[in-house]
Amino acid sequence: MQVTHLSLTNFRNYGRLELELPPQALLLYGDNAQGKTNLLEALYYLATTKSAHADNDQQLINWEAEEAADPTIIVSRLVAHVQTGRGTHQIEMRLIKEMKQGGYTFRREALVDRRKVRLMDLLGQLRVVLFVPSDVEMIQASPAQRRRYLDITLCQMDGVYCRTLSAYNKVLEQRNATLRAMAEGRQNGEVLSIFTERLVGLGSQIFRRRAQFMADLAREAQRIHYESLTAGRETIRLGYLPRLQANPLARGDDDAADEFLADAEWLETQTELAAVAERFTAALSANRERDLASGATTIGPHRDDWRF
Ligand SMILES: Nc1ncnc2c1ncn2[C@@H]1O[C@H](COP(=O)(O)OP(=O)(O)OP(=O)(O)O)[C@@H](O)[C@H]1O
Ligand SMILES: [Mg+2]
Secondary structure, eight states: OEEEEEEEEEETTEEEEEEEOOSSOOOOOOSTTSSHHHHHHHHHHHHHSSOSSOSSGGGGBOHHHHHSSSOSEEEEEEEEEEEETTEEEEEEEEEEEEEETTEEEEEEEEEETTEEEOHHHHTTSSOOOOOOGGGGGGGTSOHHHHHHHHHHHHHHHOHHHHHHHHHHHHHHHHHHHHHHHHHTTSSOHHHHHHHHHHHHHHHHHHHHHHHHHHHHHHHHHHHIIIIIISTTSOOOOOEEEOOOOSSGGGSOHHHHHHHHHHHHHHHHTOOOHHHHHHHHHHHHHHTHHHHHHHTSOOSSGGGOEEEO
16 A cells, blocks of 8 residues: 555645655655644545544644635645555545634545545545654553554454444443433433443444454564564563453452453454353443443443553
8 A cells, every 4th residue: 555646735834735655665854844744644634534633623724725815715635646456546635614604614525536435434545554752652641542542543444343433432422311311310221221232232343353453463562572672582562451341440450450351352252242242231231320320331342441
């Protein structure tokens, strides 16, 4: 997979850029604030539909385009030609800021070969690994940040995973809303069972896929770290910590981690998804009172973590 051409319009400090990219490794060097990081950000954005640096997408639109006289519509455009063994595709992201009835609206569009697609369907067209100095903080970062890294990587590799995750997050919101409604006596347990069943179906797939992926990643990381980086002096271990247990936090932190790791090993070997679903169902029902009291689903892949 190779990007042969990158074209940017009104993206960050690039008013306009047309760049041919050679097949070999490429080293960008230059003075500060020339746009090296912005260029990497553009490629990352095209691959993931997310910025690794900006808090919101509006920051990505070129300021000068915004300052131009009376802009009723500003379009920031990123286009890459991606060559693979199966041919060349053009992928595109548009950030559109438009003046409507006195206020601005903002929307994003994704295109593959000039056809509009869902943002999710852009994922996987271009696969990237971004490594920046601040990534070393991942070890100390919050579980949410580690999960984000895991999901961005897995979504690029596996479209089914990505759609399952998106569906899971929607069902999770519905289940949580139901829990709160039940606490106020506005909803009954039947609705909760429906959402719980859906949550289990989708969540079980996520658990298992993450377990398999983390095992692969751990194996590769261990090999590279041991053989190439430390000449056999040190080993690194990565471990997936799935939140598939009803109440492991009652025990000590280290014991809990051991149990999570054991769950991860178990998940990795499950050929029958039904076995995973059964465990997840049992854990959710054991946690029912706790979920009702907190108005939130207290276990599940949305609480997962992994560690070095
Ligand atoms: N939305 C935007 N519109 C216009 N310019 C922007 C926008 N966002 C950032 N910039 C500018 O882009 C420049 C930074 O570019 P970038 O971070 O890519 O530089 P760099 O080449 O990586 O520099 P360094 O060597 O310091 O890492 C800054 O001058 C910043 O003001
Ligand atoms: Mg930089």
